[in-house]
Amino acid sequence: MNTRRAMLQSAVAGVLALAVAQGAAAQSKEKEGAKEKCYGIAKAGQNDCGTAKHTCAGKSTKANAPDEWKYVAKGTCQSLGGKTTPG
Amino acid sequence: MASLARLQADFLAAVVDAANADRAPAIRAGSLGAAQRLAVYRRNLHANWRAALEDTHPVVARLVGGAFFGEAARLYALAHPSPSGDLNRFGEHFGAFLAEYPHAQDVPYLADVARLEWAWHACFHAATAMPLDFAALGAVPAERHGEIRFSLHPAARLVESVHPILAIWEANQPERDGTPDRFEGPDRVLVHRPDLDVEMQILDAPAFAFLRAVRDGQTFEAAAASAGFEDAQALGATLQRFVASRVIVAFAAP
Numbered sequence: 527m528n529t530r531r532a533m534l535q536s537a538v539a540g541v542l543a544l545a546v547a548q549g550a551a552a553q554s555k556e557k558e559g560a561k562e563k564c565y566g567i568a569k570a571g572q573n574d575c576g577t578a579k580h581t582c583a584g585k586s587t588k589a590n591a592p593d594e595w596k597y598v599a600k601g602t603c604q605s606l607g608g609k610t611t612p613g
Numbered sequence: 614m615a616s617l618a619r620l621q622a623d624f625l626a627a628v629v630d631a632a633n634a635d636r637a638p639a640i641r642a643g644s645l646g647a648a649q650r651l652a653v654y655r656r657n658l659h660a661n662w663r664a665a666l667e668d669t670h671p672v673v674a675r676l677v678g679g680a681f682f683g684e685a686a687r688l689y690a691l692a693h694p695s696p697s698g699d700l701n702r703f704g705e706h707f708g709a710f711l712a713e714y715p716h717a718q719d720v721p722y723l724a725d726v727a728r729l730e731w732a733w734h735a736c737f738h739a740a741t742a743m744p745l746d747f748a749a750l751g752a753v754p755a756e757r758h759g760e761i762r763f764s765l766h767p768a769a770r771l772v773e774s775v776h777p778i779l780a781i782w783e784a785n786q787p788e789r790d791g792t793p794d795r796f797e798g799p800d801r802v803l804v805h806r807p808d809l810d811v812e813m814q815i816l817d818a819p820a821f822a823f824l825r826a827v828r829d830g831q832t833f834e835a836a837a838a839s840a841g842f843e844d845a846q847a848l849g850a851t852l853q854r855f856v857a858s859r860v861i862v863a864f865a866a867p
Binding site for chain 2: 530531532533534535536537538539540541542544545
């Protein structure tokens with residue numbers, strides 16, 4: 527029990543020692559931090575349903591019955607298929 | 614049910630699934646019949662669902678091909694209707710769906726790859742976080758360190774699979790030909806977005822078990838025990854590593 531408590535305490539003490547180094551690193555990071563996350567660019571088109579990409583996709587009135595699809599997965603790594611256990 | 618509400622519910626059912634097409638009797642035929650006019654809306658809807666799922670699951674789409682993916686997306690959407698006006702939340706259960714989907718059973722790693730892709734997507738959109746408050750941690754009495762409950766960065770996810778899912782994911786990025794570097798799992802993956810970019814890395818079993826216990830709200834002592842750490846050096850190195858890389862960013866004091 528004492529050994530375990532000592533182990534936990536020394537781990538937390540190690541993290542606290544890290545604080546000094548981390549603080550310096552964080553400051554230098556802030557200086558170079560001119561980049562900004564630009565919301566709505568990388569994943570555009572997901573929250574409306576009339577984007578240039580999508581609007582015409584379903585407009586054909588030609589029948590497209592589900593049974594036309596082939597239920598065959600075209601895996602690009604078929605060599606992995608069937609492997610359900612490690613080793 | 615009020616008649617307007619019933620009309621709307623019937624219209625929705627008729628738009629979503631062709632099997633309910635006769636539930637929208639209020640639609641008048643124009644130059645196209647009512648069923649055809651509904652079908653226009655239905656295909657738009659299905660195309661949007663599919664596009665949203667393909668945006669969040671490009672590797673799954675590449676693995677199975679367009680026809681398979683389109684049909685799986687349609688059935689997924691019927692089983693798990695979008696819970697939000699924001700399609701970014703639409704694909705959360707796609708991995709669970711694929712795990713049960715009869716036609717995906719030939720590709721046993723597919724569901725886990727979908728879970729990994731969703732974790733990437735969730736991390737991309739998750740909140741940012743400040744690093745750990747070291748001053749507050751230093752104020753916790755040493756004899757109570759074992760009772761601290763650490764917590765993970767909001768943009769950190771853990772995905773485990775018996776299959777080499779990270780190798781498969783990497784092999785199916787646009788610039789690769791689909792051949793994985795490794796053919797054996799298990800893969801225990803930490804998905805994390807400490808700054809702007811989502812990063813993925815393989816963890817060993819103890820590190821993964823430790824983070825999972827932390828994520829699940831266990832105390833530091835319980836997390837260390839469930840990960841099987843026996844010596845102070847290994848535990849200390851693990852904790853420091855994840856604090857320094859801002860996977861662990863907060864804690865609740867005992």
